Amino acid sequence: xxxxxxxxxxxxxxxxxxxxxxxxxxxxxxxxxxxxxxxxxxxxxxxxxxxxxxxxxxxxxxxxxxxxxxxxxxxxxxxxxxxxxxxxxxxxxxxxxxxxxxxxxxxxxxxx
Amino acid sequence: xxxxxxxxxxxxxxxxxxxxxxxxxxxxxxxxxxxxxxxxxxxxxxxxxxxxxxxxxxxxxxxxxxxxxxxxxxxxxxxxxxxxxxxxxxxxxxxxxxxxxxxxxxxxxxxxxxxxxxxx
Numbered sequence: 001x002x003x004x005x006x007x008x009x010x011x012x013x014x015x016x017x018x019x020x021x022x023x024x025x026x027x028x029x030x031x032x033x034x035x036x037x038x039x040x041x042x043x044x045x046x047x048x049x050x051x052x053x054x055x056x057x058x059x060x061x062x063x064x065x066x067x068x069x070x071x072x073x074x075x076x077x078x079x080x081x082x083x084x085x086x087x088x089x090x091x092x093x094x095x096x097x098x099x100x101x102x103x104x105x106x107x108x109x110x111x112x
Numbered sequence: 113x114x115x116x117x118x119x120x121x122x123x124x125x126x127x128x129x130x131x132x133x134x135x136x137x138x139x140x141x142x143x144x145x146x147x148x149x150x151x152x153x154x155x156x157x158x159x160x161x162x163x164x165x166x167x168x169x170x171x172x173x174x175x176x177x178x179x180x181x182x183x184x185x186x187x188x189x190x191x192x193x194x195x196x197x198x199x200x201x202x203x204x205x206x207x208x209x210x211x212x213x214x215x216x217x218x219x220x221x222x223x224x225x226x227x228x229x230x231x232x
Contacts, residue, residue, distance in 0.1 A: 033218045048218035056219045088155060103157035
């Protein structure tokens with residue numbers, strides 16, 4: 001089985017722009033979670049989607065949004081980028097039952 | 113809110129020796145999971161070991177084992193016969209088992225991480 005894939009792997013944007021990141025889960029997995037990793041704040045949960053519905057949400061401003069499609073692929077959008085949004089964004093998928101999450105390689109976002 | 117604390121920002125070990133990484137957590141839940149993840153320089157998060165809170169027996173995976181003390185809310189990772197490939201950042205993580213509505217819960221709460229260096 002192919003693992004979790006994330007595109008693009010690297011992104012450079014400027015302040016004020018918006019960005020969309022994509023995550024394709026492992027085949028058969030219905031849950032996708034997103035995390036932000038920064039040196040200062042560590043790993044923080046953004047949100048989880050299960051069968052196209054947002055199931056949980058972390059403590060991030062409304063500029064961060066996401067969605068999930070019927071094929072379980074998920075996108076995360078950040079509008080009006082700020083310098084502090086520079087981070088590694090990780091997504092993880094699981095089958096939706098009592099199983100562990102498998103992480104993708106991440107998207108490294110740099111905001112200039 | 114649940115919190116996870118790793119009090120050792122950095123640890124080092126000689127190849128073939130044993131090292132223990134510490135983790136404490138705080139929760140009011142009784143049904144949850146605990147994990148150790150490894151993140152090498154490639155940044156790929158890899159699950160090392162998992163412990164279900166309802167199981168009293170400590171989990172083991174080859175050279176990796178945990179010491180789970182539920183009452184003390186402590187969850188340490190022991191790496192035996194350390195190898196150069198074990199060098200990485202290690203994260204302790206917590207996940208409650210169910211949402212308030214009874215559905216499976218996906219949010220992981222991570223500690224700040226411990227950088228492990230392995231000396232040849």
